[in-house]
Amino acid sequence: MIDLLLRAANILSPVENAVNYTHAQDILIEGNRISAVLPTGQADPAQARQVIDAGGMIALPGLINTHCHTAMVLFRGLADDVSVDRWFNEFIWPFESNLTPEDVYWGTLLGLAEMIEAGVTTVADHYFYMDEVARAIDQAGTRGLLAWAVFSAGVPEPEKKLNETLEWIERWQGSADGRITTWLGPHAPYTCSEEFLNTVSATARRAKVGIHIHVSETQAQVEMSLKQHGRTPIALLRDAGVFESPTLLAHAAHPTPDDIQIMVKAEAGVAHCPKTYLKLASGVMNVVEVRNAGVNIGIGTDGAASNSSYDILEQTRLAALMQKHQHVNAQALPINDALHMMMTGGAKALRMPDLGAIAAGKLADVILLRTDSARMQPLINPAANVLYSAQAGDVDTVICNGKVLLQERQLLTLDKQAIVREVQSRLHRLSQRIPGQRIQTYPT
Numbered sequence: 375m376i377d378l379l380l381r382a383a384n385i386l387s388p389v390e391n392a393v394n395y396t397h398a399q400d401i402l403i404e405g406n407r408i409s410a411v412l413p414t415g416q417a418d419p420a421q422a423r424q425v426i427d428a429g430g431m432i433a434l435p436g437l438i439n440t441h442c443h444t445a446m447v448l449f450r451g452l453a454d455d456v457s458v459d460r461w462f463n464e465f466i467w468p469f470e471s472n473l474t475p476e477d478v479y480w481g482t483l484l485g486l487a488e489m490i491e492a493g494v495t496t497v498a499d500h501y502f503y504m505d506e507v508a509r510a511i512d513q514a515g516t517r518g519l520l521a522w523a524v525f526s527a528g529v530p531e532p533e534k535k536l537n538e539t540l541e542w543i544e545r546w547q548g549s550a551d552g553r554i555t556t557w558l559g560p561h562a563p564y565t566c567s568e569e570f571l572n573t574v575s576a577t578a579r580r581a582k583v584g585i586h587i588h589v590s591e592t593q594a595q596v597e598m599s600l601k602q603h604g605r606t607p608i609a610l611l612r613d614a615g616v617f618e619s620p621t622l623l624a625h626a627a628h629p630t631p632d633d634i635q636i637m638v639k640a641e642a643g644v645a646h647c648p649k650t651y652l653k654l655a656s657g658v659m660n661v662v663e664v665r666n667a668g669v670n671i672g673i674g675t676d677g678a679a680s681n682s683s684y685d686i687l688e689q690t691r692l693a694a695l696m697q698k699h700q701h702v703n704a705q706a707l708p709i710n711d712a713l714h715m716m717m718t719g720g721a722k723a724l725r726m727p728d729l730g731a732i733a734a735g736k737l738a739d740v741i742l743l744r745t746d747s748a749r750m751q752p753l754i755n756p757a758a759n760v761l762y763s764a765q766a767g768d769v770d771t772v773i774c775n776g777k778v779l780l781q782e783r784q785l786l787t788l789d790k791q792a793i794v795r796e797v798q799s800r801l802h803r804l805s806q807r808i809p810g811q812r813i814q815t816y817p818t
């Protein structure tokens with residue numbers, strides 16, 4: 375028996391070095407996996423428990439956000455057009471240090487609602503109060519690679535916090551029908567001492583989990599590390615043993631040639647978040663060079679306080695456009711490469727090889743994109759339309775792990791109005807806890 379049949383979809387999915395468009399296909403889903411992809415007409419709809427007519431729509435593998443702090447939607451619009459220093463010191467840290475676990479839960483729900491509406495089915499989330507994040511992921515029905523952020527700078531007993539993180543890993547690893555994976559999340563080389571990074575690395579090896587960490591986000595961080603440690607932040611991670619476990623590097627935007635070789639050798643995944651770099655004016659990685667060297671790069675957003683949205687289609691478009699601009703070359707990061715980064719790049723970076731493509735045996739994370747908006751016509755090159763024209767609002771249907779989360783743009787697992795109301799009242803209370811800061815939200 376077929377659990378879910380997506381009828382007559384036009385599939386855009388990666389193969390080897392290309393992205394293939396196949397017209398009028400039925401996608402058969404049994405349990406949480408795609409059991410077959412057949413030309414329309416070969417599968418019997420009467421044999422399916424649920425049928426969704428995907429005629430005229432483009433099916434893509436569920437989108438993957440390789441780096442986010444989902445609950446930071448709470449701070450969307452709080453600190454725009456300010457320098458990185460002011461962004462952290464005057465806005466983000468005072469507000470974050472006053473967050474409660476429940477604030478993080480409701481913020482994460484709002485961020486996940488936005489992601490589902492934008493076709494994002496998997497997020498690599500790096501934050502704190504991660505029990506609340508896991509609870510929100512479980513409820514939303516999406517997939518999460520979760521990491522609890524830990525620091526040593528200014529923390530009296532960082533190992534204690536690390537041990538609590540291990541208990542959290544045990545509580546949630548493989549939960550929510552296998553949708554939740556838990557890793558360690560040291561914040562960054564500039565907030566974690568080398569000794570602490572060594573401890574984290576040894577702990578990851580013992581617990582057999584990966585490590586998700588920020589690194590080399592700005593050139594200033596690289597220069598500070600060279601001055602203080604005589605090594606780049608990426609070399610420091612290597613020396614601390616971080617790469618002996620699966621590693622997801624947020625940013626790595628300013629690598630030296632040696633850093634690139636370290637990342638290739640380590641098979642590290644990189645989360646590239648171009649809109650955040652553009653907004654914070656922190657410099658954009660030379661993706662063409664780093665990719666050509668063999669580093670695997672996926673697309674991420676970072677938190678909404680810097681990015682303002684969790685739209686992976688938008689980030690992928692910016693990634694492609696920025697490379698063309700940077701290299702003064704219209705052929706830089708062409709459609710196939712950009713879409714590969716969005717699909718297979720994300721799956722590899724998160725060490726989830728069963729994601730990122732629509733094919734028999736893959737996990738059933740599939741989204742359907744409408745093509746009836748004027749901006750999506752004509753369909754001379756559907757891949758070009760997806761990369762350069764499609765918007766999050768074109769996402770009609772979202773399936774994750776075989777379950778429908780969005781249908782005809784209606785969220786099925788989350789009550790958006792209730793979430794927005796709760797977030798607004800929490801923001802009001804939160805701002806009262808911080809002297810000199812008042813958040814005023816406009817009514818919707």
Ligand SMILES: [Zn+2]
Nearest residue numbers: 588624676677
């Ligand atoms: Zn980040």
